[in-house]
Amino acid sequence: MEKIAKKNTKLLLIINTIGRIIDIFLGPFLTSYLFKISIENIQIISIYNIFSYLIIALVAFFIGRLIKNSHELPIFILGMIFKFIQLVIITLLGDNVVNYIWLLAIISGFAIEMWAFPLNVFSSKLVMTEDKKNFVVYKNMLTNLVKILIPFLLGTLISAKSFITTAPIILMFSFIQIILSTQLKNVKKENKPKLDIMNEIKRIEKSKKLKSFYKMKFFRGMAYKGALETTIVLLIIIAFDSDFSLGIVTSITSLLAIISAYIYRRIQRKSIIKKLLIFSCGIILTSAIILICFTNQYTIVCYNLIYAFFLQFIIVSQEVETLKFTNSEIINDENRAETYILLECVLNVGRIISYILLLIVGIFNKLVLLELLIIILILAIFTETKNFFRFCKED
Numbered sequence: 001m002e003k004i005a006k007k008n009t010k011l012l013l014i015i016n017t018i019g020r021i022i023d024i025f026l027g028p029f030l031t032s033y034l035f036k037i038s039i040e041n042i043q044i045i046s047i048y049n050i051f052s053y054l055i056i057a058l059v060a061f062f063i064g065r066l067i068k069n070s071h072e073l074p075i076f077i078l079g080m081i082f083k084f085i086q087l088v089i090i091t092l093l094g095d096n097v098v099n100y101i102w103l104l105a106i107i108s109g110f111a112i113e114m115w116a117f118p119l120n121v122f123s124s125k126l127v128m129t130e131d132k133k134n135f136v137v138y139k140n141m142l143t144n145l146v147k148i149l150i151p152f153l154l155g156t157l158i159s160a161k162s163f164i165t166t167a168p169i170i171l172m173f174s175f176i177q178i179i180l181s182t183q184l185k186n187v188k189k190e191n192k193p194k195l196d197i198m199n200e201i202k203r204i205e206k207s208k209k210l211k212s213f214y215k216m217k218f219f220r221g222m223a224y225k226g227a228l229e230t231t232i233v234l235l236i237i238i239a240f241d242s243d244f245s246l247g248i249v250t251s252i253t254s255l256l257a258i259i260s261a262y263i264y265r266r267i268q269r270k271s272i273i274k275k276l277l278i279f280s281c282g283i284i285l286t287s288a289i290i291l292i293c294f295t296n297q298y299t300i301v302c303y304n305l306i307y308a309f310f311l312q313f314i315i316v317s318q319e320v321e322t323l324k325f326t327n328s329e330i331i332n333d334e335n336r337a338e339t340y341i342l343l344e345c346v347l348n349v350g351r352i353i354s355y356i357l358l359l360i361v362g363i364f365n366k367l368v369l370l371e372l373l374i375i376i377l378i379l380a381i382f383t384e385t386k387n388f389f390r391f392c393k394e395d
Helices: 003-025 028-037 042-068 072-125 127-161 161-180 197-206 208-222 229-239 243-266 270-293 299-323 337-362 367-393
Strands: none
Touching: 003 028, 003 072, 003 127, 003 161, 003 367, 028 042, 028 127, 028 161, 028 229, 028 243, 042 072, 042 127, 042 229, 072 161, 127 161, 127 208, 127 243, 127 299, 161 208, 161 337, 197 208, 197 299, 197 337, 208 337, 208 367, 229 243, 229 299, 229 337, 229 367, 243 299, 270 299, 299 367
16 A cells, blocks of 8 residues: 555656656747737637636546546546647647637636646645655755756747747647546545535634635635746746746756745744745745836846745645645545635635736736736735634644
């Protein structure tokens, strides 16, 4: 059993790492591509993300029963197939993809949810408790290692060729990911428990810890899991007008993120981590205010460096505690599926709100509003961290 768990852990790390390569292509570089072919229309990017996250929230309910009955693996593989289809559509449609943005958003929603939902469950129940901290740290370090190398390579390749001619390379990675996922060994359940969302909602109403947990995830969705990353990408594109520059900045910030993940791994005392998270929130907000007051290429780069380095402490802290909590007396095999369904809904409500705000910025098309939105979303990180402290404090 332990040998199988170790193999699953390694496979999950490899599959997740390949997934991050694909996410970079379908993340900042797709945002850059859509921004350019839509003649710098922020509304198109907002609509794409709003539709995508709305589908994610809806899909969570449909696949919840299958997840509950330990059918995570086929759903996981199907999610990667949807991502493969998404890449094929982008390759075939080229610049015309902007006319089918709704179709791309729907397929993206299915791909993301059918990949992320089972991955969260796998990370919770297939990784042994004593390996969870190392799993989260190594996962983030590998993710950021990918973010160091791949953006530079993709930025160079896309600048030399084009976004569309680069897509077949990413398709190859997507195919490899599908093959590797078939090697995972899941734990089957003999009984077929029923999905009970209403009972889980009642449990949340009675538990302060669960309330803080879900509030934390809502503000996470509103901040760096939502439109905040997109606003940063848009600022870089507007300032530098180059995929190569986008790749360079992303690579440098990812290097800093991997250093901060390593530093976090060395810290053992919770009191030090708490002070570090408070300081991280403060310095991220300060750098954003300086960015608004003096917007230029230098302040944009400085903001990105500070944001990437200090945000990582917040991300890793939350992920470690979340993994432990989703394999505890409160959240276990009996209610894990219900938990992740509600988590996806809460997280994506936060994301949708943040992208509606970005849509409003796009309607008025003012740079100052884009900068103001960054401040609002960073304040969401403050609220998220506050709820994280409450969550850790509650018994």
